[in-house]
Amino acid sequence: MHDARSTMRRPIGLRLWLSGGWVTLLVLGAIFAPLIAPHDPLYQDLFAGRMPPVWVDGADPNFLLGTDSLGRDVLSRILYGARLALTVALVAGVLTCLIGATLGLIAGYYRGWVDMVISRLVDIWMAFPPVLFAILLIAVLGTGLTSIIIAIVVIDWTRFARVVRAEAMTQGTMDYVASAQVAGRTRFGTMLTEILPNVLPTILALLTLEMGIAVIVEAILSFVNLSISTDAPTWGGMIAEGRTSVHQAWWVLVFPLITLFLTVLSFSQLGEGLKDYFDPVLR
Amino acid sequence: MSFLDVENLTLRIVRGPRILRAVSLSVDQGEVRGLVGESGAGKSMIGKAILGTLPRAIEVVSGRIRLDGTDLQTLSARERRRQIGAQVALIPQDPLTALNPVRRVGPQITNRLVDILGWSKDNAQARALELLDEVHIPDPARVMRAYPHELSGGMRQRILIASAFAAEPKLIIADEPTTALDVTVQKQILRLIKNMQAKHNTALLFVTHDLGVVSKICQSLSVLYAGKVIEDTDTRRFFAGPGHAYSQALLHATPKYTDPDDSLTPVPQQVIDAVEAEVAEFDKGLGA
Amino acid sequence: MLLMRSILARLVATCVTLFGAAVIVFFVIRVVPGNPIAMMLPPGATEDDIARLQALYGLDKSIFEQFVIWLGGVVQGDFGTSISLRQPVLDLVLGRLPATLELSIMALVIAVIIGGAMALTGTLRRETRTEAAIDVTGGMALSVPDFLWGLVLILLFGVLWPVFHISGRVSPSLDFDFATQFYLFESVLRLRFDVWADLVSHMFMPALALAIPLAAIIAQLLKQSLKETMHLDYVTLARTKGYPEASVITREALPNAVLPTLTLIGVQFTFLIGGTVIIERLFSYEGLGNMAIDAVINRDLPLIQGIVILFALIFTVVNLVVDMTYAALNPRLRHA
Amino acid sequence: MSDMIYEIRDLRLSFPDMAHKPLFGAAPRVEVLKGLSFDVPKGEVLGIVGGSGSGKSTLGRAMIRLLEPDSGTIRFEGTDITHAEESALRPLRRKFQMIFQDPMSSLNPRRRVAGIIAGPLRLQGVQDTQSCVLEALDMVGLPRSFARRYPHELSGGQRQRVGIARAVALRPDFILADEIVSGLDVSSQAQVLNLLEQLVKDLGLTLAFISHDLSVIRRLCSRIIVMHRGEIVENAPTVQVFDAPQADYTRELLQSIPLPDPDQVWA
Secondary structure: OOOHHHHOOOOHHHHHHHHHHHHHHHHHHHHOHHHHOOOOOOOOOHHHOOOOOOOOOOOOOOOOOOEOOOOOEHHHHHHHHHHHHHHHHHHHHHHHHHHHHHHHHHHHHHOHHHHHHHHHHHHHHHOOOHHHHHHHHHHHHOOOHHHHHHHHHHHHHHHHHHHHHHHHHHHHOOHHHHHHHHOOOOHHHHHHHHHHHHHHHHHHHHHHHHHHHHHHHHHHHHHOOOOOOOOOOOHHHHHHHHHHOOOOOHHHHHHHHHHHHHHHHHHHHHHHHHHHHOOOOOO | OOOEEEEEEEEEEOOOOEEEEEEEEEEOOOOEEEEEOOOOOOHHHHHHHHHOOOOOOEEEEEEEEEEOOEEHHHOOHHHHHHHHHHHEEEEOOOOOOOOOOOOOHHHHHHHHHHHHOOOOHHHHHHHHHHHHHHOOOOOHHHHHHOOHHHOOHHHHHHHHHHHHHOOOOOEEEEEOOOOOOOHHHHHHHHHHHHHHHHHHOOEEEEEEOOHHHHHHHOOEEEEEEOOEEEEEEEHHHHHHOOOOHHHHHHHHHOOOOOOOOOOOOOOOHHHHHHHHHHHHHHHHHHOO | OHHHHHHHHHHHHHHHHHHHHHHHHHHHHHOOOOOHHHHHOOOOOOHHHHHHHHHHOOOOOOHHHHHHHHHHHHHOOOOOEOOOOOOEHHHHHHHHHHHHHHHHHHHHHHHHHHHHHHHHHHHHOOOOHHHHHHHHHHHHHHHOOHHHHHHHHHHHHHHHOOOOOOOOOOOHHHOOOOOOOOHHHHHHHOOOHHHHHHHHHHHHHHHHHHHHHHHHHHHHHHHHHHHHHHOOHHHHHHHHOOOOHHHHHHHHHHHHHHHHHHHHHHHHHHHHHHHHHHHHHHOOOOOHHHHHHHHHHOOOHHHHHHHHHHHHHHHHHHHHHHHHHHHHHOHHHHOO | OOOEEEEEEEEEEEEEOHHHOOOOOOOOEEEEEEEEEEEEEOOOEEEEEEOOOOOHHHHHHHHOOOOOOOEEEEEEOOEEOOOOOHHHHHHHHOOEEEEOOOHHHHOOOOOOHHHHHHHHHHHOOOOOHHHHHHHHHHHOOOOHHHHHOOHHHOOHHHHHHHHHHHHHHOOOOEEEEEOOOOOOOHHHHHHHHHHHHHHHHHHOOEEEEEEOOHHHOOOOOOEEEEEEOOEEEEEEEHHHHHHOOOOHHHHHHHHHOOOOOOOOOOO
């Protein structure tokens, strides 16, 4: 029989290139923000408030994407905002992944009472609305970068735990696991050498997805005014300000929103693309 | 004129290789024809092409399928569906997945009669009870109300047979109907199919990989290799040999427990090469 | 009696979850370093005033004592008094609950309609460009969370092409006296379709924002499940009986494909309810979520506790309902 | 040191029946193996035959201790392994190996053939895995170049050969083959069976061959155990099972097999 999948191969390349390209661009923008940003993101010029982007009538060519109500340059704020967003994405994403995936792997493979405890914990966690939980944690921990990262890790480890547990459970029923046992591999060794490699692509996809989510959570926290300081350039803060003046100065909302949208989309598509790329059957 | 006439049927994967190569075969009223081949030979595809259930990735390149003299390709999709529903029935391979798990058994037997053929509910019900009795199911009225998971595999296959004969079809296509069953159950089911077929004088196209089963139920058979009919013969003549080298090799590879020195000869490479060459030559003839 | 047993097991699990949630929320917010009482009083308040007020709210006792007292009250339906709004928490929370429920259910309905239609179309036109288009759209919708969809909708239908309201629950100009908090329901019962239209116009944008990711999940899961079912023999059998393709999908495949999708929709619906917190804020919709954010900002401990427990209760009830529906629809469980 | 590879006495094994589990407390158990006793002498090729639900695969998995029996004893080369800890079993594992029914599930899809065969070797401390892998591939008649392939790049028969190569690479004393040809076409079936027969002869293996199909094991096996509903209904030399079956069930089984012969009386 001919394998129908070979004729149905998905276009892995394009998706990876587009999403990877945007993330790379963003990383470069964040790293070199001090060099390429045209203005100081904190500098206020009340006389240059709400300037539209350059292609609109009445614009100041100095401000490529316009200014907000306090006269701060939108482009520069987006670039500096990327620094915070990406830091949060990377640190919170990796930490969440490590904690959640480890617990999920153990629960799914070892089963028994360990699984009972972890699963029950996940159930309890999922009974809290994540946004409310995050806000609550920030209120408890105080604002700041570390608090945001802790909040994201505390809320979202369950995502990894749930998915990885289910996946590890499926893999655990496969005969190659029994075969490793017949060969005399220890339980722990089997988990690392047989189960983990098969679950890794899923973990990878979840990790990039989580990075996107971390960016969103940070934006949401900034939006309700609980992120860093109110003055610091954050995408969420810009969106919050843009939301209030959307009828007068749409660009203050639109540009950070587009950036956020593309970033979140890219992170998740990057994960899916990488997952397919590492699947030996599809490759 | 045979009831079912397949003429030069060629199928292929869309923009891909051929699945069937100019297959011709016919089944008369009351005849049982075996369709034999190893996996990937395309034997199930013939049944699917007749029933109109080919996967989307497979297209008909050429050929004609005639049912009682009517060329199915000349019919509208709607009319074709109706004709198949009225005249042809399928006995599927796996009794465990062939009954809808969320529905009771009764309606699954009667739905064709009521929805497609316009019988009254009472008539269809009576007919279903009659047939369940015919396939030796005890307490048919209770079974009609049961859900599939409450019944054993052999029982479900009986129900599927009853359902297939319900509308008195002229042709039944049985696609490996006993492969999923234990041998002891297989024997009962094969006997049942054979008896029902003889009683209703139905044409039966029996798809299988098992030459043992063929020798028990078929009057004639077609052997397939890579979608090409390698041999089309009478069952007795086939087992008396010697026919085509490939089919004989297949016969030798089939274990025979009564022969203590059965040497289980795998199909020799030169036979495979020869039959591959035959297929290649055929493809060249088509300008592949 | 498999069904009864699984329901009972679920009820026990529900109680454990609720208790766990109560413990966590109670102790987490007690770590709050700021003193909520001090914030309530005018600047000139003395230490004595603070102590008296603390005693009033029971904050002078040990944390475990507080927990026992609070839990005892909760069991009797007494969730305490809100510090910032100075009203019984239960009244406040129940007053806002209908608004959030209406929003969530409307979002669910939208998601099921859109997602179901996408899944059915995708299955009917499987392995064609239509299916590919549905996959790409669904993939995008799924990758972007409700918060961003909300902002996009505000831009599109609130600013660029202002056809919907993007703020509040009802237009104040309507001047309509509601007897209950279930506005949508009430307006239909009282046959005031102008009010109903105004409510829908307010609710549609936030509901759609919540619905988009869920619709994509439903489309993806249901389509996958449908396509798997389409390969099964009973579907093939139905096709050979003469049923047209669309009828094969809806009659034979759908009832089975819905089952595995249902549990996942349940989980996802709880996520949707969680999403109302920020979406209500975004659209200034006066529901539980909006109140919750205010409560956190005001450090209103009794109110936060009440709201979180209520959310946890909603989540577990939704899961319970989903499990029971699943069991009721699955003859294997019904007749075991 | 006895000349028995396996001595099995009154072996019992049950699974919990989750469908009838009460809310609190343990689920009732369904007995799958109901007190089995038999010996496997060194060098024997034992066929284990039975229908679905007969318990034959459970027996196999208990023999190589992928499952732990409830009671009874399993002695492997004189050592009682009935309830042995995994760590105690580890040194023994080199001596009993298993070939699985479905090679798609038993070969890790993310490893190349070389890695799949070398895995058990490394665990058992074999130094030169490279040459052992190539040797194993030679033994099962696969080209050495296949070492670099992934399982999904092989045909069904080839995958099953990789499974065999993995099992023989360690040069075990005993191999359990669980329905290893039931997914294959008759032509590859014959090849795999012939290969197995050759390996048994060359390596002096003791083999237990589990199958639902009596006809494939006549040539391979010297003794046959027939199982039905968790019990052994017949345990006799192959010739006797085929020519003078004692149990009713064995007779029924034999009479049900459709021979490729239109003249067979199949009543």
